Amino acid sequence: MSAAPMGDVVTIRLAKENMKFSAAHFTIFNATERERLHGHNFRVEADIEARMLGNGMCFDYGIYKDRIVALCRELNEWTILPTRSPHLRIEEAGEHVYAQFDGQRIPFLRGDVLLLPIENATLEEFAHWFLLRLGEDREALRAHGITAIEVRVFSGPGQSAGRRMGFD
Incomplete structure (x- = not known):
């Protein structure tokens, strides 16, 4: 069996036990319907396609394992509120953050809230946030x-x- 030539594309899957975060959220379905606030223990995986660069390897994928773990830590133990939702308005007042939704003013302690530049607090948007980062x-x-x-x-x-x- 011969070695893969340089330039061949390989997929590296990163799915380590420490690639996880716990967070509270609610999903907004439309202008008048949303879930109640609840939490999950989220897990993150990444598939990275890369060209073989020689020496029988692509790259040091420990770099990306560490990056994903660091991103998980950024989200861990927060109540996540989306800042780009067309149905949710965020108001900050001193030690509080208020989420305005369908005539409700939902209070949170500022120290418990992470305002994330996403449209909705969904798996789809979390995956996109990780991807962009x-x-x-x-x-x-x-x-x-x-x-x-x-x-x-x-x-x-x-x-x-x-x-x-x-990526090009």
């Missing part, structure tokens, strides 16, 4: 021969959403 350093992606990344976020066994982005 992993793709921020285009120079490093090129240097590592990375051609695409897919991130999948799980809210429990058998329920997940994934988003994929290709």
